[in-house]
Amino acid sequence: MNHNVSIPYKHGGIASVHFTRLDIPERPVPLIDSKAVDVELVITDRNTDLRVIERAGLVMEMREVKHYYIGGVVARKGTVW
Template identity: 50%
Template sequence: MARGYVHVYTGNGKGKTTAALGLALRAVCAGKRVFFGQFVKGMDYSELKAVDFLPNFVIEQFGRGCFIHGKPGDEDIKAAKNGLGKLKKILEEGNFDLVVMDEVNIALYFELITSSEVIEAVNNRAEHVEVVLTGRYAPQEVIDLADLVTEMKEVKHYYQKGVEAREGIEF
């Protein structure tokens, strides 16, 4: 790819991470290298096993293994800042064709990192690198940065009927 573009997948509907994983699968199947960095997440999601099946796919979590309830702690902030530092380097080096910053908008929402830090990292990437930023509550400055924005809108969800998260579908 001569020029990489910036995607944002946001909104309250299900499917933001799933869409990014679909794009990652497509890229790997086209011979591209993918780095998938997950902010806030630290739990054992099924997609972590993708490295066993997909060549040129790397995934790393920048969370503590629990959801943030209330005000985030120093450990949450440290994990997000370390993750952003790693992604900044990966974006600059250009060794990956697609870099996903999964749940980065949630990290911004909880003020673990700042929009200006994320925008700087994206703007300083190698020219060919495609970037995806996912998560609810994408701030306007991130939307303005993007070349493509998709908002997932929840119309109906089975959790409203008491269906809990299922392995391989929600996690």
């Protein structure tokens, strides 16, 4: 399972931290709990642990309606990965 955590810097820019195998639910919770108040985390995931959702200020769910992959277009760097 792949997870991405983007950490915005106070003076602009974003540090992106890529986690794999965060299916161990304890790993993202300390990161969330220890972040500075003025730091906003953007976490993308599927089947997120409830403890992560409880700590979130905003939770969105996306679903595929139409995808170009079905028409034969392969994954594109910068868009899909």
